[in-house]
Amino acid sequence: MKYGFFDEEKREYVITRPDTPAPWCNYLGSPEYGAIISNNAGGYSFVKSGANGRILRYHFNSDDTPGRYIYLRDDENGDYWSASWQPVGKDLELYKSEVRHGTAYTKMKADYAEITSEATYYVPLGKDYEVWCEKVTNNSNKERKISVFGFAEFTNDDNYNQDQVNLQYTLCISQTSFRDNLIYQQININAEKREDGTNGLERFFGLAGNPVASYNGDKEAFIGLYHSYGNPVAVERGECDGVCNYNENSCGGLHTKLTLAPGESKTVVFVLGKHTEKEAKAIIANYEDTTTCEKEVNELINFWHKKLENFKVNTPSESFNAMVNTWNAYQ
Template identity: 50%
Template sequence: MQYGYFDDEAKEYVITRPDTPTSWSNYLGSTVYGAVITNNAGGYGFYKSGAQGRFMRLRFNAVPMDQPGRYFYLRDRDSGDFWSASWQPVGKPLDQYKSECRHGTAYTKITSEYSSIRSEALYYVPLGQNFEYWRLKVTNNDSKERKLSAFTYCELTNQWSTEQDQVNLQYSVFISKGEQRDNMLRFAIHDNLYKQFPNADFGEQGMHSWMALCEAPLTGFDTSREAFIGTYGNYEHPDAVKNGKCTNSLAYGDNICGSVETEITLKPGESKEILVMFGIGDAWVTGKPIVAEFGNLDRAEKELAKLKETWHARLGSFVANTPDEDINHTINVWGLYNCLITFAWSRAASLIYNGERDGLGYRDSVQDILGVAAAIPEEAEERLVRMLSGQVKCGGAIPVIKKDHNPGHEKTPEPGEFRSDDCLWFFNSVPAFIAETGKWDFLNKVVPYGDEGEATVYGHLKQALLFNLERMGADGLPCGLLADWNDCLKLGYKGQSLFVAFQLRLGLTTYADISTRLGEKAESEWALCERDKLDKAIQAKCWDGKWFIWAITESGQVYGTKTMEEGQ
């Protein structure tokens, strides 16, 4: 089944059928103001933390999937028929409703055609800003005048901590408030309570958000979810849209939503565009001046151009032209774009990951540097240093590097918390970074350990090798410890991992090469000697005559032999 295609000239992936097998998502914004949006406008937003700064709600693993989101509803005021600018949530029959989604570089545009009305919904976060644009352009392709009403909808969390919002309803459902003034809505949490609320150390931004309608008159609004949706309504046919009018509800101790309503009258062939802004911070203090500066279509278009220019420059760091189109798609746009997104978010937020880890997973983040060193070398170096400072003096690593990471003062993990592969990934990422940047002197940079002391990058590499060499199993192979790269594999702490053995072998080889280049002959000879010992153990214990095994458990069970029906 064909659902879309790559448009590499525009640097967009085009989804031509909205009923994709699963929701296909894109990322908007930055690691400060982040957003996930799907091809049907589902998704959510968060500030600094997917777990502790979630200001827009999504229900994970729900039915229907990826709802709620950032919705535009359109209603014909004459016929009463209504639909959404994205196929979902109304879900009109696809023989009547046409949809195209273009996921671009930190922006998404969804185009629809229904009942002779064409709409284009465009979503993005301007560079360096803590708000998002929702732009809706509506065109009348009918032969007669059309009178439409447009409604926005998004659902706000009742507490920015996801756990509090989803679980602690006896508390969170009673602390929200919605207000309206002119063309703006104000959403507040804890407005009447103490200001030093837990899990939201976000200064003046904390647990406040706003929505503004620009370039169109406000004819109605709702801030109460129950008022907009209806007690027994749903996103498919909310009461306000079905009835043709918002109720101007001011939520107080309710579930809150953001809905602004405007009326659009179009002559045949005529187009009109409205602009909606959604951001964080107090509406009257933070939002109002932002709307005054950014709340017009000319400025919104300039911000979009800046956004595209910045992202496209990153993607231009390397370009290939091969006979294989799929390789070209991957190398020139989508492989690197995915690497840049992964580097930025470190799997902290998605449609399937709630963000509760709230930090940089060690091995993941060290690996991420491999994909971006050429495109964003300064950021790659900064991340490398941060991860090196999460290595502790014994050579192992702190499993997750938190936002408040304090090198030199962190608690040393308990022995049972160490994973065997974490710091061995430096033997992939450090050489790759140096090869891309030519910064050979990076090896001499002094970086503190997480717990105490410091060393050059070269010294950190030596310590990574010693960590594994000092934790070898009964057969002379590295222990898997809490886990090797495969977290699902439980070998027992002293079980042995061939994956890590090969990593250690690469590390010793790389360290020997670096040492030779630095004139450290003794270090090079030491590394090669240790490699020889490891090679003998690998050949003696791990080759079964057809292929290599992949693990030996603490109890002696061998995995991956040619005799196993599964897991060979």
């Protein structure tokens, strides 16, 4: 059974069926900031160390959860789906998708209910944060009102083991707040001070390109009791309830509303990282011009393609050539 193919010209692996037998993942980032992302947006992020610098949670199971989730909702009829096939998992007869794992970026295109979603995930060259660029296009002949939700499940501690196992402690040291289109998470405020007095364990999840309509900083408030990543209560309801976290599981949940004329496209940008409030505001401001994303992705492509040109093999096996010339070298 075929799930995809190598696009040698673009140096991408193209996944044409999202229901792969296992998560098929890509690496994003640099030695300063790393990220793993699957074809269904599952995966985690870290600063310098995957063991001691973890920002996003990930459960190593067949569910491939949680991840960098972008949800879309038709505000006229309440129907919702995700920019990646999972976690909502719409019927593949109705939901068409294509995922392109490239050199330090992943693109996910989905068509559902006459709406095209194009999500691009990457870490800008030389930066220590990640970007989720989401373009939404109305392919119908009528105006559409679409809500877009971004969801990131923070760890409660930089240390992976502490976060996963020692919840009796880590639940008590994490809190979130919302200001200026950003969710801030602070961990162990009293113990992790920098020399300038600021907290050394600050994370942020922000939105650029459109105002925040509602938010959550508490995972349980966003997902809901007896709900899952596939049917979060905030998305079902059509808005977040504004609850932030104090001594519970933290998240970044941001909601924005788009009104799209027939044929119109709009882009919003979610940004995630480990920075102070002042630094985060400056980073987010850079993406109010959403064309920044296209420029940064092109920079990544040019950088990596030039680097990979230094060594090439040519054998009778096209798949062997692809692995050696691009993927083994890149990873």
